[in-house]
Amino acid sequence: MIIAPNRLAASLVFFTLSCWAVAGQATPVGQEGIPVTDPLVIAKCGDCHARDERGNMERLSWGRTTPEGWQDALKRMILGYNVPVTPVEARLIVKYLSTNHGLAPEEAKAVLYDAERRIHEETNLPRGGLGNTCTRCHAFARALSWRRSAEDWKQFAESHAARYQIPSEATATFLAKAAPLHTPEWDTWGVRKSTLNLAGRWLATASIPGHGKFYGEMQVDPVGDDEFNTRVTLTSVQDGSALVRTGRGAVFGGYAWRGRSKGGVPSSSYAPDDLASEAREVLWITPDQATAEGRWFWGQYQEFGFDVKLQRPSPNPTLIAIDKTSLRADSQANRVRMIGYNFPSEVAPAELTFGAGLITRRIVSHSPSEMIAEVDVAADASPGRRDVVFRGSMMPGALAVYDRVDYVKVTPESALATYGDATHSRGYQQFEAIGYQRGPDGKLRTADDVELGPVDATWSLEVFYASQGSSTDFVGKVSPAGLLTPASPSPGNNFDVWVVATAKSENGQNGKPLVGKCYLVVTIPAYTFNGRRYVRDLNKWVDDGPVSRTQ
């Protein structure tokens, strides 16, 4: 790598100043730091981050964060300060820090959507301008992925203010209160944490937008210190198709699974949403190590993914999936298929319950892993979700009852898709049409509405302000399964588009098919505005800094 002399000189000056600044810090008063005991971290970081007699290293002992947080911090040290670290050493450093200077499981779960690359409406933004202070460049979760001492938040905010023009004092005050170094959760996690024991068989369920529900098993085999090989087999509830994925993962801090996996059988023709695609895995393992959940994702913008749940097998009968999501009131002999494990050889209808207003008329067939039942729904069954229960195993809210489908919602309700360019692959978007019942209050689009599951729909696009029926080919195409593929080559512009789902068999009270819409913006991947470069991230544009910095 050739570094321009002026940039090298600037880096050295910055490096020297940073070391001086770090070395010149006063030890925070009134709070205990978290001592660093790992020889590798001390060796690699100790030149700049001095260690005191209690083992506290400057900055490092006054912050805690996720594996991603420590990975980003280490990257900055390597790129900005030329810290010599091999990939193996980097992994060990991240592992040590995210275990010993990490988050408690409860703290991590609150911001898990950021690591999962899941689109999430953040409703916990501080009032006033502070919310935008962070979200201008990244999810607010990234700030809340850290815990720091008040003094360290102050230093962080001041250095951030110099680079990104943020109000440092207000930011530091807010974050010191919202995300302090010491919390009850963290202080007790070290005591509560049990020895990691993930090896063996797990029951798996997955939901994949556009592909439906899957069930199966995952085998986890230890290959090293908190590292594992995996093999997962999943079967579609909808059509019985099967897929096998193998991979490898590591666990940080006793609960944070980070891994990679891919399908065992290469696909004959590439499709961006191919379920054999190599994916990153993020899972949150419950402290009792009995269940785990998270997302396995891929794509230029991580737009494709499995929503995964794992649970340890039980010797008792266990329900894990159901083929229906809703049943209409006043309907008889609905065939419902339950999937699970250890179903007994004798099953009585009364043992399988679906809640008020629903009666299991008969068990049509059953095997150790499947039951098919006929279910009657009373005419006066009140709309709402029901638990499905069999011999102590329960799927909470697995089935909904409705009188009519009141409206169709397209999910996601707002989305970005992105044209490709020389350095970015296209960003796709998978849509689903979901039916809803109005709920007890009788009003549409309120919190008590009952989600009824996917509705068969035809898909189309409408460009804002374009005349009806005009071509939308310059935007892209949406497949019969609801997958939006942006046009290629890129027209070089942005377009606001409605993605329209027209229900095939559900009509509104006016007799016309129900229609749902998503506000989609199809964008170029990056642009410059007022001397700053903006790039598309997960679900928005982010300020990537002055153009000169990124060129």
Add this chain to the structure above:
Amino acid sequence: MKYCLLAFTIVATITLLIPGLAEGHHGYAAFDTKTELALEGTVAEFHWTNPHCVVDFDVKDGAGHIRTWHGELSSPVHLVPRGWTAATLESGDKITVTGYPGKNNVPSIWVTKILLPDGKVLKAEVEK
């Protein structure tokens, strides 16, 4: 005409999608903020969505012809503190929409407030 419409879309999109800018005057680039318009109409569709909410409403002109206007509002995160919810408007509601008309001869308006059927007025404008 097509490109005129596209240009409108591009300006609106770029300005509204940049976090922060939607709150500033750039968010109104495609609208004539020196002219305020009030339109009586009937809600055709209301979308509670990002990057901004949309209300399409039918307006009858003097000759009795109905034209659908496209009303753009701020995003849900800014409207909630002003009393808005996803259920504020329903198809068929009679409303009076006040706001800034689009500059490009399209029936569009940047909504600053709406008079609801029950007489209540909800502000929609983000403070500048």
